[in-house]
Amino acid sequence: xxxxxxxxxxxxxxxxxxxxxxxxxxxxxxxxxxxxxxxxxxxxxxxxxxxxxxxxxxxxxxxxxxxxxxxxxxxxxxxxxxxxxxxxxxxxxxxxxxxxxxxxxxxxxxxxxxxxxxxxxxxxxxxxxxxxxxxxxxxxxxxxxxxxxxxxxxxxxxxxxxxxxxxxxxxxxxxxxxxxxxxxxxxxxxxxxxxxxxxxxxxxxxxxxxxxxxxxxxxxxxxxxxxxxxxxxxxxxxxxxxxxxxxxxxxxxxxxxxxxxxxxxxxxxxxxxxxxxxxxxxxxxxxxxxxxxxxxxxxxxxxxxxxxxxxxxxxxxxxxxxxxxxxxxxxxxxxxxxxxxxxxxxxxxxxxxxxxxxxxxx
Amino acid sequence: xxxxxxxxxxxxxxxxxxxxxxxxxxxxxxxxxxxxxxxxxxxxxxxxxxxxxxxxxxxxxxxxxxxxxxxxxxxxxxxxxxxxxxxxxxxxxxxxxxxxxxxxxxxxxxxxxxxxxxxxxxxxxxxxxxxxxxxxxxxxxxxxxxxxxxxxxxxxxxxxxxxxxxxxxxxxxxxxxxxxxxxxxxxxxxxxxxxxxxxxxxxxxxxxxxxxxxxxxxxxxxxxxxxxxxxxxxxxxxxxxxxxxxxxxxxxxxxxxxxxxxxxxxxxxxxxxxxxxxxxxxxxxxxxxxxxxxxxxxxxxxxxxxxxxxxxxxxxxxxxxxxxxxxxxxxxxxxxxxxxxxxxxxxxxxxxxxxxxxxxxxxxxxxxxxxxxxxxxxxxxxxxxxxxxxxxxxxxxxxxxxxxxxxxxxxxxxxxxx
Numbered sequence: 001x002x003x004x005x006x007x008x009x010x011x012x013x014x015x016x017x018x019x020x021x022x023x024x025x026x027x028x029x030x031x032x033x034x035x036x037x038x039x040x041x042x043x044x045x046x047x048x049x050x051x052x053x054x055x056x057x058x059x060x061x062x063x064x065x066x067x068x069x070x071x072x073x074x075x076x077x078x079x080x081x082x083x084x085x086x087x088x089x090x091x092x093x094x095x096x097x098x099x100x101x102x103x104x105x106x107x108x109x110x111x112x113x114x115x116x117x118x119x120x121x122x123x124x125x126x127x128x129x130x131x132x133x134x135x136x137x138x139x140x141x142x143x144x145x146x147x148x149x150x151x152x153x154x155x156x157x158x159x160x161x162x163x164x165x166x167x168x169x170x171x172x173x174x175x176x177x178x179x180x181x182x183x184x185x186x187x188x189x190x191x192x193x194x195x196x197x198x199x200x201x202x203x204x205x206x207x208x209x210x211x212x213x214x215x216x217x218x219x220x221x222x223x224x225x226x227x228x229x230x231x232x233x234x235x236x237x238x239x240x241x242x243x244x245x246x247x248x249x250x251x252x253x254x255x256x257x258x259x260x261x262x263x264x265x266x267x268x269x270x271x272x273x274x275x276x277x278x279x280x281x282x283x284x285x286x287x288x289x290x291x292x293x294x295x296x297x298x299x300x301x302x303x304x305x306x307x308x309x310x311x312x313x314x315x316x317x318x319x320x321x322x323x324x325x326x327x328x329x330x331x332x333x334x335x336x337x338x339x340x341x342x343x344x345x346x347x348x349x350x351x352x353x354x355x356x357x358x359x360x361x362x
Numbered sequence: 363x364x365x366x367x368x369x370x371x372x373x374x375x376x377x378x379x380x381x382x383x384x385x386x387x388x389x390x391x392x393x394x395x396x397x398x399x400x401x402x403x404x405x406x407x408x409x410x411x412x413x414x415x416x417x418x419x420x421x422x423x424x425x426x427x428x429x430x431x432x433x434x435x436x437x438x439x440x441x442x443x444x445x446x447x448x449x450x451x452x453x454x455x456x457x458x459x460x461x462x463x464x465x466x467x468x469x470x471x472x473x474x475x476x477x478x479x480x481x482x483x484x485x486x487x488x489x490x491x492x493x494x495x496x497x498x499x500x501x502x503x504x505x506x507x508x509x510x511x512x513x514x515x516x517x518x519x520x521x522x523x524x525x526x527x528x529x530x531x532x533x534x535x536x537x538x539x540x541x542x543x544x545x546x547x548x549x550x551x552x553x554x555x556x557x558x559x560x561x562x563x564x565x566x567x568x569x570x571x572x573x574x575x576x577x578x579x580x581x582x583x584x585x586x587x588x589x590x591x592x593x594x595x596x597x598x599x600x601x602x603x604x605x606x607x608x609x610x611x612x613x614x615x616x617x618x619x620x621x622x623x624x625x626x627x628x629x630x631x632x633x634x635x636x637x638x639x640x641x642x643x644x645x646x647x648x649x650x651x652x653x654x655x656x657x658x659x660x661x662x663x664x665x666x667x668x669x670x671x672x673x674x675x676x677x678x679x680x681x682x683x684x685x686x687x688x689x690x691x692x693x694x695x696x697x698x699x700x701x702x703x704x705x706x707x708x709x710x711x712x713x714x715x716x717x718x719x720x721x722x723x724x725x726x727x728x729x730x731x732x733x734x735x736x737x738x739x740x741x742x743x744x745x746x747x748x749x750x751x752x753x754x755x756x757x758x759x760x761x762x763x764x765x766x767x768x769x770x771x772x773x774x775x776x777x778x779x780x
Contacts, residue, residue, distance in 0.1 A: 044479070044480035044481070045455055045458055045459050045480055045482075046458050046459070046480050046481055046482055047458075047459070047461050047678075048459075048461065049459075070772075070773065070776050071746055071747060071750055071773040071776070072746075074750075075746065075750070140617065141617030142617060158614065158617050161614035161617075163756065163757070180760065288749075288753075289753065289756070290614070290753075290756055291753045291754070291756045291757065292750075292753045303746075303749075304746070305455075306451060306452055306455055307451065307745045307746070307749075308476070308743070308745045308746045309455075309476035309477075309479075309480060309742070309743075309745075310743075
């Protein structure tokens with residue numbers, strides 16, 4: 001009886017999931033498998049990569065990207081450097097900003113709460129192409145941003161054509177070094193085809209402008225995640241903390257934040273994955289310039305394939321990027337994992353007060 | 363755990379099945395395709411449907427091309443569908459990969475080498491091939507074979523803001539004919555917010571001075587890099603010295619996206635741009651008065667750069683004969699003059715040069731460059747190498763030129779030698 005029932009259920013289950021499996025197979029598994037093949041082939045972009053003229057070249061494409069000194073490796077390292085600084089700047093800032101916005105619009109007594117929620121979320125809904133074009137105009141040399149800075153007597157840079165690195169600029173203004181004659185200890189030592197001086201360049205002014213845009217755009221999305229989690233914070237626990245005499249800050253730090261931990265983990269993970277894959281902004285605004293300081297692995301993969309006709313190498317870059325993201329997110333999960341032994345409890349606890357709090361919010 | 367494994371297996375099986383299904387359907391489609399076109403080609407060579415992919419500068423160009431192809435279609439009994447690409451390189455790449463590229467398409471010189479090497483192009487020459495300017499034919503030659511017919515071309519010339527020129531007390535007699543004179547007038551034209559000569563960044567502008575010094579980045583048959591030579595260095599050094607002196611500037615330094623913008627906003631009293639600047643000035647800065655003269659001569663004679671595209675025909679096209687016939691029609695001197703009048707390009711045939719000069723005397727400085735200009739780099743595999751050179755030259759003002767040129771040679775050798 002039960003086993004027959006189970007068998008029927010399993011069949012029904014398979015039947016219902018088949019459309020999704022087909023879609024996943026067709027649009028996810030298959031293209032990935034094909035890309036993996038391209039990355040170890042010498043496909044020139046002519047005809048199907050599966051036809052008999054295409055040869056297997058082993059790890060040649062990966063080798064020229066990682067092992068052989070040359071332009072291919074240098075470009076990849078430049079793109080990884082750029083994106084490293086980009087992630088380092090964007091992920092913490094967008095997380096903090098998203099949390100801040102969520103806390104603000106979660107105030108029960110805030111007037112026009114819905115309006116603010118919509119306003120903060122708005123940039124996430126607008127196409128990144130449209131936003132990028134607007135930012136191009138805002139950040140021209142005589143654009144609105146520089147005119148605003150001018151009010152305070154600051155002469156803004158011509159953002160998108162300024163390739164100077166922030167660390168280089170700060171170092172120079174502090175008198176640590178001069179960018180015209182950088183310290184030879186940094187210039188003469190190469191790591192993976194790039195000098196230490198280049199590695200420690202920091203994000204360029206152009207990249208920083210893109211970072212500002214991305215933080216502004218994505219903070220709204222993550223605000224929504226934090227907001228949902230904030231509404232789940234059980235009111236009785238907060239009240240209990242209040243009765244115990246906890247200040248507002250103490251309640252935020254010791255009650256709200258621990259409760260947000262799973263969401264925080266999610267936001268940071270999504271943030272790291274999304275930022276390492278950044279492509280739209282570079283494709284529309286800078287094409288990797290000025291002086292390759294906005295080159296990212298995703299854009300490099302595209303241009304290697306489409307502009308240089310090196311399809312295998314372009315695919316190889318994509319897989320290296322995947323590996324990098326995989327390693328980094330794993331690392332980040334290990335670092336941020338919940339050290340409390342009780343793991344399943346917060347989940348079951350969260351479900352009960354949900355109705356109550358959403359009732360309050362409505 | 364068990365559940366997961368079975369899901370994965372299912373996924374594996376599904377994808378394997380799909381792979382098989384796709385493979386077979388692919389074959390089916392190809393055989394169907396060839397048999398279909400074969401049967402319709404049997405009666406006569408007429409009545410074919412050709413697709414043409416173009417990258418249009420605007421409605422004027424699109425309409426001119428459509429009108430021309432319709433005229434040919436009516437005459438030959440075929441039909442042509444003209445498609446306007448938004449990103450032609452990407453759309454061509456997709457067509458080549460899918461095995462159904464457009465029959466005939468615009469092909470930029472910078473993409474030519476890679477396409478020819480990958481076997482995407484059908485090699486042909488149009489009627490009267492010798493009449494095309496020699497550097498243009500050379501541009502579309504790979505491994506000793508010319509693959510396609512130059513569609514049209516552009517050259518660089520010197521644009522001078524007449525108001526600034528008169529304001530600095532200069533007359534027609536002062537129009538520079540040597541690099542030294544150019545540096546002198548640029549210095550005289552540099553006042554306050556205005557720089558004497560503004561250049562777009564990269565080798566597509568500064569490279570003209572390399573040609574004037576008798577150098578080039580590659581040897582004549584594009585098999586060896588020759589950037590690390592005194593001639594190339596002299597050309598780049600000239601630009602660097604004048605930027606250091608303040609009388610030349612890159613467009614980005616005067617907050618412009620390209621030379622034409624700097625010229626329009628009058629931040630640059632002179633710029634070096636091609637014939638496309640006419641349309642931009644007319645549309646965006648109609649009030650700026652200017653004249654166009656040939657670039658001054660360098661120590662090794664006159665030198666300018668040419669930019670060009672060709673009419674590519676796909677190796678996978680079923681209608682190659684018709685496509686060649688269409689190119690013959692589109693590249694007659696008469697038709698090239700129609701295009702010149704329609705959207706401002708310059709005929710790639712020397713036979714049309716006299717007509718062009720008569721019709722557009724103000725563009726004589728541009729067409730003159732057809733005789734002595736240097737075509738663009740079109741060897742395969744060099745896209746990233748040239749991009750790297752250009753990115754290093756963004757800081758040409760204080761770059762270590764010798765090491766920049768040496769790095770180009772190293773990178774180019776790795777691509778060309780392999």
